[in-house]
Every structure is written in structure tokens, then in C-alpha cells.
Amino acid sequence: MKRSISILSCIALIAVSVIYSGCKKESPDTTGPVVTVNGLQTCYLQKGRLYVDGDATAMDEVDGTCKVTSSIDVNPSVIGTYTITYTSTDKSGNTGTATRTVYVVDVEGVYTNALYYHHYPLQYASDTTRFSDQLFLSLDMTGQLNYLLFCGYSSGFAYSYLTSGTSISIPQQTINCGSPSIDRVFTGSGSISNINAPRTKITLNFTEVSDSTYHSRIIYIKD
Numbered sequence: 001m002k003r004s005i006s007i008l009s010c011i012a013l014i015a016v017s018v019i020y021s022g023c024k025k026e027s028p029d030t031t032g033p034v035v036t037v038n039g040l041q042t043c044y045l046q047k048g049r050l051y052v053d054g055d056a057t058a059m060d061e062v063d064g065t066c067k068v069t070s071s072i073d074v075n076p077s078v079i080g081t082y083t084i085t086y087t088s089t090d091k092s093g094n095t096g097t098a099t100r101t102v103y104v105v106d107v108e109g110v111y112t113n114a115l116y117y118h119h120y121p122l123q124y125a126s127d128t129t130r131f132s133d134q135l136f137l138s139l140d141m142t143g144q145l146n147y148l149l150f151c152g153y154s155s156g157f158a159y160s161y162l163t164s165g166t167s168i169s170i171p172q173q174t175i176n177c178g179s180p181s182i183d184r185v186f187t188g189s190g191s192i193s194n195i196n197a198p199r200t201k202i203t204l205n206f207t208e209v210s211d212s213t214y215h216s217r218i219i220y221i222k223d
Helices: 002-023
Strands: 034-037 042-046 056-060 064-066 069-071 080-089 095-105 109-117 128-137 144-147 158-162 167-177 182-193 201-209 213-221
Touching: 034 080, 034 095, 056 080, 056 095, 158 182, 167 201
Parallel strands: 042 095
Antiparallel strands: 034 056, 056 064, 069 080, 080 095, 109 128, 109 213, 128 144, 144 158, 158 167, 167 182, 182 201, 201 213
16 A cells, blocks of 8 residues: 555656646856857958958857848948958847948059158157158058058068058068068058149158167158
8 A cells, every 4th residue: 555655756856847837947048159250350451442241250159150240331432440240140130240331442562752751759860861752551461561662662562460450560571682682670650641733742650670770750741
């Protein structure tokens, strides 16, 4: 008799457990998809060039891959800063976003009024050189500026990077140039101004280490 009661008790406990498990609610989905920008989150476009967006992808921990919509409003004809927002919504209504910043700039071209100041900031007028140079923005939109005649040196192929719409960084680089041709190490920073005017102005303050150490400045003025 006692054994029968024990068996019935076990069956009852199992039944209650099954009913409870079936009634227990799952935790609600409150997390939005993770949106990932394809390519560069910050990129630079020379004015007048075609802008092709790399789009974005979204992954949700419950729904998996989700659709992404974007608000692309980049005008390559107008200099300025543009923000593209990518949005994705899962089946529960949760939203995730990501952004890309696009700078439209006007830096490419011939700078025929480049002023080179040696020994900046101690003296200017006694050691000033004028020369022509050509600047090009890298095609991969990373913001790399390529100089074909940096500091007026023959074969002075140097580069720098735009770090915002108006700031420039010159990473350390060794260039074999000049007369006599020797290794010269350059590093520094700079800025862009008058980007909405016909004559873009680029100012670079840098250090050159070669036969001596020079603290110099170049001012490029675009025709």
C-alpha cells in the first residue's frame, strides 16, 4: 500500500513539473541587432567624385541576420561633413544603429604658390622658398594626401593623412631626396583652411632630420 502511494506521489510531482515548465514564460527579447559598417567608418571624398557606399550588415542574437536600411545623403558637389545612419530592427521591434562619417573636401590639384619656411618658428623671411607642387587624395578614401614635390625637394614623394575635415597628420617617413640626395626623415602635423573658397590653403608644421634638425613650415595655396 505504501509503495503504491509513493509511486502515485512521484507521478503527481512529475505531472506538476511538466505543467509548470509548459506555463513558464520565456524572457522577452529586448536587445536590438548589432549593426556593423562595411569598410571605413570615416572616409574622405574629393569634391566632384562619385560616392559609392559600402552599406552595413546586422546580426541579432535571436533572429540572426536582419535587414539594414540607410539614410545616404552625400552630395559630392558640396564640401562638408555628412553622416550616414544605418538602422536595423528585429522581429521584436528592437532597433540597432551605426554611423559612417563622410568628409567631402577639395584638396586635389596644383598648388603653385607653395611657401617653404625653414627653421620655423625662429625665422621666416631669410630662408623662404617658393615652389609648385601637386597634391592628390588617395583613391581608397582613407584620407591620404600624396605630395609630388614635398618641401621643393626633387623626388620628394611624401604623404600625410587627413584626421578630420580640417586637420592633417604627417606620419614619420624617410625620403631619399634633395641635392645632394640623402635620407631625410619627416614628421609633423597641419591643417586645411579656406576649403569653401577658390584657393584652398594647407599649412604643415614639421620636423626634418637629415644633416641637421630643421623645424619648418610649408604653406600650400591652391590656384
